[in-house]
Amino acid sequence: MKLTLKIWRQAGPDAAGQLVTYPVEGISEDMSxxxxxxxxxxxxxxxxxxxxxxxxxxxxxxxxxxxxxxxGQAHGPEVxxxxxxxxxxxxxxxxxxxxxxxxxxxxxxxxxxxxxxAFDRVIQAGGYISVNTGAAVEANNIQVQKxxxxxxxxxxxxxxxxxxxxxxxxxxxxxxxxxxxxxLGELPQGQAERDSRVVKMLNQHDAEDFGGCQNxxxxxxxxxxxxxxxxxxxxxxxxMKAKR
Amino acid sequence: xxxxxxxxxxxxxxxxxxSTVFLKVLMAVTGFIFVLFVIAHMYGNLYKLFDGHLxxxxxSEHLRTIGEPMLPRHGFLTIMEVxxxxxxxxxxxxxxxxxxxxxxxxxxxxxxxxxxxxxFSSKWMRWGGVFLLxxxxxxxxxxxxxxxxxxxxxxxxxxxxxxxxxxxxxxxxWWVTLIYVVAMIALGMHLRHGIWSAAQTLGFTPTPRAxxxxxxxAIVVALVVAVGFxxxxxxxxxxxxx
Numbered sequence: 001m002k003l004t005l006k007i008w009r010q011a012g013p014d015a016a017g018q019l020v021t022y023p024v025e026g027i028s029e030d031m032s033x034x035x036x037x038x039x040x041x042x043x044x045x046x047x048x049x050x051x052x053x054x055x056x057x058x059x060x061x062x063x064x065x066x067x068x069x070x071x072g073q074a075h076g077p078e079v080x081x082x083x084x085x086x087x088x089x090x091x092x093x094x095x096x097x098x099x100x101x102x103x104x105x106x107x108x109x110x111x112x113x114x115x116x117x118a119f120d121r122v123i124q125a126g127g128y129i130s131v132n133t134g135a136a137v138e139a140n141n142i143q144v145q146k147x148x149x150x151x152x153x154x155x156x157x158x159x160x161x162x163x164x165x166x167x168x169x170x171x172x173x174x175x176x177x178x179x180x181x182x183x184l185g186e187l188p189q190g191q192a193e194r195d196s197r198v199v200k201m202l203n204q205h206d207a208e209d210f211g212g213c214q215n216x217x218x219x220x221x222x223x224x225x226x227x228x229x230x231x232x233x234x235x236x237x238x239x240m241k242a243k244r
Numbered sequence: 245x246x247x248x249x250x251x252x253x254x255x256x257x258x259x260x261x262x263s264t265v266f267l268k269v270l271m272a273v274t275g276f277i278f279v280l281f282v283i284a285h286m287y288g289n290l291y292k293l294f295d296g297h298l299x300x301x302x303x304s305e306h307l308r309t310i311g312e313p314m315l316p317r318h319g320f321l322t323i324m325e326v327x328x329x330x331x332x333x334x335x336x337x338x339x340x341x342x343x344x345x346x347x348x349x350x351x352x353x354x355x356x357x358x359x360x361x362x363x364f365s366s367k368w369m370r371w372g373g374v375f376l377l378x379x380x381x382x383x384x385x386x387x388x389x390x391x392x393x394x395x396x397x398x399x400x401x402x403x404x405x406x407x408x409x410x411x412x413x414x415x416x417x418w419w420v421t422l423i424y425v426v427a428m429i430a431l432g433m434h435l436r437h438g439i440w441s442a443a444q445t446l447g448f449t450p451t452p453r454a455x456x457x458x459x460x461x462a463i464v465v466a467l468v469v470a471v472g473f474x475x476x477x478x479x480x481x482x483x484x485x486x
């Protein structure tokens with residue numbers, strides 16, 4: 001495959017950035033999107049140019065490290081992570097525009113890399129349960145209803161990649177936040193701190209300069225883990241209950 | 245390549261009253277009041293205008309005497325005006341606050357951005373809302389506050405002080421009818437996304453099925469209200485009511 005890549009290049013947080021065009025050849029359709037970028041970077045290094053900086057880690061679709069806005073869609077045209085997106089999803093001769101996540105809460109570090117530690121601080125604000133440490137408790141001591149366990153687990157599949165924020169026209173982090181609220185709120189262990197959790201986490205979310213939710217659904221459509229919009233409904237519900 | 249990332253320190257938390265979810269709840273509740281109002285308003289127009297001159301003016305008079313003698317004349321309308329007035333202010337306040345936060349949340353826009361899920365109506369919520377506000381001011385000046393007639397007969401008191409005559413003369417002017425038709429399309433779109441969004445914000449949509457129901461109700465109410473509102477002006481414009 002022959003492709004034309006338009007990649008956002010920016011030397012640092014305060015430097016001016018721009019789209020730079022790179023033609024690439026000899027791309028196999030069985031390569032992942034990140035492997036295709038590896039090929040480009042090999043070429044750039046060979047020519048003595050600065051390689052394109054992008055995030056990746058496990059390349060198995062489970063860590064949430066990779067990102068990229070590909071032709072205007074978070075993680076590209078398929079419902080998956082960028083590392084699990086394959087070049088067969090594109091056609092020979094395509095022009096592909098690659099941009100970093102754009103949000104005030106995710107400051108740009110370099111090229112396609114952004115700092116997503118705002119998510120960590122939202123978690124730190126209340127995305128945990130407090131338990132006394134000691135010998136491990138028998139796992140089935142506390143019984144959980146099947147539908148609650150399933151819903152909690154589905155919400156817990158969130159890998160914190162930030163695609164929801166990137167896809168949202170308001171750069172809102174509500175799908176991420178809702179996933180955490182639903183995950184912990186459905187389980188017995190999460191009940192003690194349920195009210196304080198939602199208030200603290202929402203306040204941190206707002207303080208990080210994420211936008212508000214308009215219930216547009218772009219986040220759920222972009223989520224590589226298919227987390228549904230009803231986690232935001234749960235978040236709103238829990239918040240109103242906590243404030244009563 | 246190794247990158248060292250210096251995280252920003254945790255920031256000061258925002259005040260309770262100003263959280264994004266609080267603003268959205270405020271928007272949803274006030275919006276719901278408008279939904280009830282436009283349904284009642286649409287019903288009144290549609291039902292009484294076709295009953296003729298006398299029936300329409302009697303209906304108009306009846307609105308001023310609801311609740312008598314417990315309430316003074318115009319008492320019910322005054323209560324309603326206050327509730328709607330406060331609602332419109334809070335609705336706009338929350339919209340402006342959230343709009344500002346959204347702008348600040350993405351200072352640098354994408355060069356290429358696709359939207360894959362959001363409805364056409366939802367893209368026009370904010371500018372559509374601004375347009376509806378301008379329309380509301382025009383509508384209130386025309387039929388309530390000043391009561392002016394842009395059609396034949398001019399500002400003759402026999403027209404401007406007769407609700408039925410004022411309505412009929414106004415909608416015989418093509419551009420007045422056009423403004424109302426465009427405004428009602430805008431209203432329908434605002435309701436289509438607004439009702440669904442309010443249901444989600446107020447926590448009525450915990451399951452996929454509930455989401456489908458909320459969206460269906462939103463579409464049905466939006467269509468019924470928009471179509472119900474444009475029938476009388478179109479009937480007048482095309483000679484169905486004289």
